[in-house]
Amino acid sequence: MKAKGTIPILRVGDILLVTVQTDLHDAVAEAFQEDLLAEIERTGAAGLLIDLTGLDIVDSYVARVLADTAKMARLMGTETVIVGIRPEVAATLVRMGYTMSGVRTALNVDEGLAMLPSRR
């Protein structure tokens, strides 16, 4: 795996697993999206799981990048699940009227993985 950004993308079987630990500033978020899509193209992964447990703040820009990434991944045949959104983050996003509709969510990594398809 070769990533330009700072967020490591792990491959577990047919799934790409990303745990976001650092705040996604605008530039980081864009590099992150680019890396992910490149990795999907390279591996043809069936599923993508993004874990946000480590994020205290998700602004509307980052939320949009994440939702867009999920849509782009779907175009490439990869299902996305976002897991571990914190209560305060969810409350803030909803207050801003940003609900990431169309993006699948799960409480934790286990459940997220169960929602993803596997080609093997």
Add this chain to the structure above:
Amino acid sequence: MPTTDFMQRLDLDERELASRRAFFEITDEDLERLARLRPLADRHSDQVVEALYQLILGHAESRAFFTDESAVRHVKKMQHEYFVGLFQGRLDLAYVENRLRVGAAHERIGLAPKWYIGAYGRYLRLIFDRMFAELGAETGAAVKSITKLVMFDMSIAIDTYIAANLDTVARHQAAIRELSTPVIRVYSRVLLLPLVGTVDSHRAEQIMETLLLRVVEEQARAIIVDIAGVPLVDTMVADHLLKTTEAVRLLGAETILTGISAQIARTIVQLGVDISTMHTRSRLADGIELALALCGRTIGARPA
């Protein structure tokens, strides 16, 4: 609340102390004069305290605050210290902290300021009587000095009384808020939030926050929100419910709205609110069944 916290609550630092001192016009001269009166105070302290408690114990309502003889002995001892404290010739933060206790203690036992102020009136008269009798030419100045310091003490006590009272009110409000959003775990990973009473924006916000925290804590899959006890569901309430549902979905759980009466169903549709994104059921029992289904469980009859 410890007195140090009250010092902070009332912003009682050196600056505030200096400002109060200036406004009450308490000069170093006043304090020195009071210090010189210390022997007189020591001589009369017993009598003054006794006479003060004649007043307090002579009224059924104020007497009710003292349960027994030992309580009276205790407060009389405190009163001695207080009285002598007026004549120690110093007015610093330690003095203020000591005076804070008076208001805090009164608030704690529910003694209204009228008793405190009334008793202080007798107190002053008792002190003045002795000053007039013994001091001669110096009396006028002494009366002025003692009045300044006593007024200062009263300002501290009343401020503390009010601050303590506000704290009590805030505590009660917190308790009411907590009671107004009881989140009940009805089954592993199934939560129930029975809403009773009016839902305003403030409460709706708080419902959302409490609920989201609990969802993560319990790793809940399904949350049943029962609105059978909500008298009025208008566009605002519906909007709040939708927001909560969306936030819950972001966490990876689902919301089921139950307790929808015919009246509420009619109102929601007539208002043109679209809640088709929510699972809805009329009865709580159906909601519980659906919630269990979301967790991959069913309620079944026991085999005969």
